[in-house]
Amino acid sequence: MDAGSTLPILDLSKANDPEQKLKLLEQLHHALFNIGFLYVKNHGVDPRIISNLVTLLPTLFEQSSEEKARLSKLNSPHFLGYSGYAEGTTLGQKDLREQFDFATELPVIYDPYAGRLQPTSASAASKRDFSNTFWRLRGPNQYPSEEQVPGFHKAYTEYHDAVQELSYRFVHLVEEAFGMQMGTFDCFFPQSTAVGGLGQNEYIPPQHRIKLIKYPPSSGALGRQGVGAHKDSSGWLTFLCQVGQEEGLEVLDINGTWIAAPPIADSFVVNFGNAFEAATEGAVKATIHRVKAPTSTCNPRYSIAFFQGLPLDMTVSQIQSYIPLSVRKLRRDREEGIRDHGVSSFMDPRWDSLGESQLRKWIRSHEDCARKWYDKTTVDFYLV
Numbered sequence: 001m002d003a004g005s006t007l008p009i010l011d012l013s014k015a016n017d018p019e020q021k022l023k024l025l026e027q028l029h030h031a032l033f034n035i036g037f038l039y040v041k042n043h044g045v046d047p048r049i050i051s052n053l054v055t056l057l058p059t060l061f062e063q064s065s066e067e068k069a070r071l072s073k074l075n076s077p078h079f080l081g082y083s084g085y086a087e088g089t090t091l092g093q094k095d096l097r098e099q100f101d102f103a104t105e106l107p108v109i110y111d112p113y114a115g116r117l118q119p120t121s122a123s124a125a126s127k128r129d130f131s132n133t134f135w136r137l138r139g140p141n142q143y144p145s146e147e148q149v150p151g152f153h154k155a156y157t158e159y160h161d162a163v164q165e166l167s168y169r170f171v172h173l174v175e176e177a178f179g180m181q182m183g184t185f186d187c188f189f190p191q192s193t194a195v196g197g198l199g200q201n202e203y204i205p206p207q208h209r210i211k212l213i214k215y216p217p218s219s220g221a222l223g224r225q226g227v228g229a230h231k232d233s234s235g236w237l238t239f240l241c242q243v244g245q246e247e248g249l250e251v252l253d254i255n256g257t258w259i260a261a262p263p264i265a266d267s268f269v270v271n272f273g274n275a276f277e278a279a280t281e282g283a284v285k286a287t288i289h290r291v292k293a294p295t296s297t298c299n300p301r302y303s304i305a306f307f308q309g310l311p312l313d314m315t316v317s318q319i320q321s322y323i324p325l326s327v328r329k330l331r332r333d334r335e336e337g338i339r340d341h342g343v344s345s346f347m348d349p350r351w352d353s354l355g356e357s358q359l360r361k362w363i364r365s366h367e368d369c370a371r372k373w374y375d376k377t378t379v380d381f382y383l384v
């Protein structure tokens with residue numbers, strides 16, 4: 001096992017100096033095409049905003065089981081809320097963690113009656129059809145009460161807004177590392193979350209997802225899988241805050257070796273999701289990673305994952321059309337002759353839109369919630 005030194009650490013303050021910026025872009029180019037995982041430091045997110053949310057994590061998770069049940073994901077057709085310890089599985093094995101899923105605070109726009117009966121105000125105002133089932137993923141968060149976790153709503157909102165801003169700034173650097181015009185992807189991220197004033201050709205603002213995670217120490221009787229080996233499927237780019245000193249995150253490198261990605265103070269880990277891999281036709285990998293659960297002599301491990309979303313009605317081919325061929329063909333150049341590259345199932349034409357791939361992901365990971373809120377035909381279709 002490597003000590004983690006092979007993962008690049010990018011100093012984002014270099015973006016402010018033209019000469020240093022070139023070096024930064026070279027480093028980013030290398031990280032994008034050869035590793036798919038990196039750290040960023042001097043990232044510009046106010047450390048107080050991070051610590052305001054981080055310090056609330058123990059209180060959030062120490063709420064009584066009744067309080068946590070009140071916030072259960074089962075209450076939410078948007079798959080937002082609490083999932084209990086070891087409720088999730090990866091690769092058929094229990095993930096030894098508990099989590100709260102939050103997202104960009106957005107009103108419901110799903111409108112099964114669009115164009116018929118009485119369309120909702122969102123459909124009517126924007127003259128768009130929000131009847132596709134995947135629009136149902138958008139909706140409000142379930143917050144703990146102020147008495148239970150004082151200051152949570154404010155701390156969460158500030159964290160969301162600050163990391164969202166970092167993620168948009170980082171996307172600009174990616175554009176430059178790809179040799180593209182800076183700002184090309186801005187149209188994916190309209191600044192206002194209201195849909196009423198959008199033109200017919202404008203994208204609907206995306207919903208970013210934030211997962212607050214606790215990995216409690218455990219005896220090992222259930223194994224050591226905090227979360228099993230996976231590619232991120234919730235979004236485009238991931239910005240991960242590893243809280244404290246507890247190690248556990250590991251990344252599968254290009255040679256098939258697991259390397260440690262230990263916490264580095266004041267940094268975020270950045271990696272690329274399935275949608276990004278699909279968009280670049282596999283030139284940038286959604287690198288596989290996993291977390292080992294802490295042993296009984298360790299402290300609990302906490303982390304906060306920000307999954308940058310994309311407009312749900314975008315198709316993979318639409319995103320690909322923004323990415324220069326010179327970037328997309330890098331995979332073919334590198335892997336010429338290899339037939340099955342295992343590029344993500346996002347490429348499957350049955351769920352070409354990002355919304356469908358997201359709905360599929362949530363239905364598959366939370367079947368109980370899906371069966372409660374979605375009809376049998378929809379659930380069975382995505383479970384296949």
Ligand SMILES: O=C(O)CCC(=O)C(=O)O
Nearest residue numbers: 213227232249291303305
């Ligand atoms: O907790 C971590 O460090 C990583 C979590 C992760 O990879 C995920 O939830 O997708």
Ligand SMILES: [Fe+2]
Nearest residue numbers: 230231232289
């Ligand atoms: Fe992940």
